[in-house]
Amino acid sequence: MKTHWPNQTENKAASTAQSQSNENDRAPLGYAAVEDLSRHTSFGIGGPAEFFFTPAGRSQLIETARRCREAGLPTYALGKGTNLLVSDEGVKGAVISTAGLQNIEANDGTITADCGVGLPRLIALAEERGLSGLEPLAGIPGSLGGAIKMNAGTASRCIADVIKEITLLTPDGGVFCIGTAEADFGYRCSGLDGAIVLSATFRLLPSDRRRVAQSVRAHWQRKAEKHPTTQASAGCIFKNPPGNSAGRILDHLGLKGAVEGGARISEKHANFIINCGRAKAADVKALIRRAREAVLSVRGIILELEIEVW
Numbered sequence: 135m136k137t138h139w140p141n142q143t144e145n146k147a148a149s150t151a152q153s154q155s156n157e158n159d160r161a162p163l164g165y166a167a168v169e170d171l172s173r174h175t176s177f178g179i180g181g182p183a184e185f186f187f188t189p190a191g192r193s194q195l196i197e198t199a200r201r202c203r204e205a206g207l208p209t210y211a212l213g214k215g216t217n218l219l220v221s222d223e224g225v226k227g228a229v230i231s232t233a234g235l236q237n238i239e240a241n242d243g244t245i246t247a248d249c250g251v252g253l254p255r256l257i258a259l260a261e262e263r264g265l266s267g268l269e270p271l272a273g274i275p276g277s278l279g280g281a282i283k284m285n286a287g288t289a290s291r292c293i294a295d296v297i298k299e300i301t302l303l304t305p306d307g308g309v310f311c312i313g314t315a316e317a318d319f320g321y322r323c324s325g326l327d328g329a330i331v332l333s334a335t336f337r338l339l340p341s342d343r344r345r346v347a348q349s350v351r352a353h354w355q356r357k358a359e360k361h362p363t364t365q366a367s368a369g370c371i372f373k374n375p376p377g378n379s380a381g382r383i384l385d386h387l388g389l390k391g392a393v394e395g396g397a398r399i400s401e402k403h404a405n406f407i408i409n410c411g412r413a414k415a416a417d418v419k420a421l422i423r424r425a426r427e428a429v430l431s432v433r434g435i436i437l438e439l440e441i442e443v444w
């Protein structure tokens with residue numbers, strides 16, 4: 135996590151963005167005493183959050199985070215939960231869902247959207263306006279905030295490639311507007327850990343609407359052919375080691391179809407673990423351990439997790 139952000143009072147773009155708060159912000163802070171996180175992850179796995187908040191807009195989210203900070207609660211931002219494994223014990227502290235932050239608008243070759251907006255909705259608007267750049271991300275199910283934190287992408291494009299600026303909330307409550315250089319993006323990572331992405335602006339290229347639509351369909355189709363997109367998973371489990379594919383390595387080691395409890399390594403793509411119905415986080419962790427041990431002992435490669443674990 136970066137520690138030196140620009141001076142907040144000098145950051146005009148951030149304060150402008152902050153003042154455009156959603157009118158829903160006057161609604162009471164959404165609060166549930168205990169919430170089962172399996173309902174909020176694409177894996178369908180996870181114990182309860184001690185405190186669960188669903189702020190209705192940006193200023194409520196900032197206020198919720200402030201209260202949690204003052205109460206000394208560890209705080210986790212939750213987008214669509216598509217790249218996340220939550221332990222069976224759940225989470226001690228506060229989980230703040232970004233689902234209520236849904237503003238999105240297109241302007242002069244850019245799109246600005248809140249962190250809770252799903253990538254499919256962002257891509258649909260780009261397609262509607264004939265704006266090119268996001269097509270290779272078609273089929274990635276996450277929210278914009280989560281996708282930016284982990285620099286989601288494919289082999290040919292990552293989300294950082296099309297970001298103009300990001301507005302974020304730092305752990306000590308500052309709201310800053312930063313460019314991509316300051317976000318320290320890398321392969322499936324950023325320097326934004328600990329901060330909450332509030333919104334982002336994407337710089338896109340004006341193009342032919344039909345051509346953008348065709349490209350989006352082609353990327354969707356390719357993903358559906360290669361990945362088990364209709365089953366409960368968290369996307370690729372491991373990062374690819376340099377110059378290789380974790381899926382190919384696991385496949386060659388015969389790990390497709392390996393089972394632990396209710397979790398199974400996908401027969402379609404070996405870097406996916408599927409919840410076959412009643413998987414526990416412990417089952418997924420056991421499969422992860424098994425896969426890593428096999429790859430280390432046979433190939434001498436340490437596989438790094440791509441998913442986040444709470």
Ligand code: EPU
Nearest residue numbers: 288289290360369370372373374379381382385402403404
């Ligand atoms: N392969 C196998 N067996 C498998 C899986 C893959 O032999 O079980 C082979 C494929 O045939 C191909 C090669 O491995 O020759 C690479 O496979 P693929 O094209 O599926 O790409 P990947 O390296 O496994 C990466 C990203 C995906 C992204 C695809 C497509 C990572 C960890 N994964 O996968 O991203 O969709 O490229 O661009 O970087 C994700 O981040 O969650 C994710 C799914």
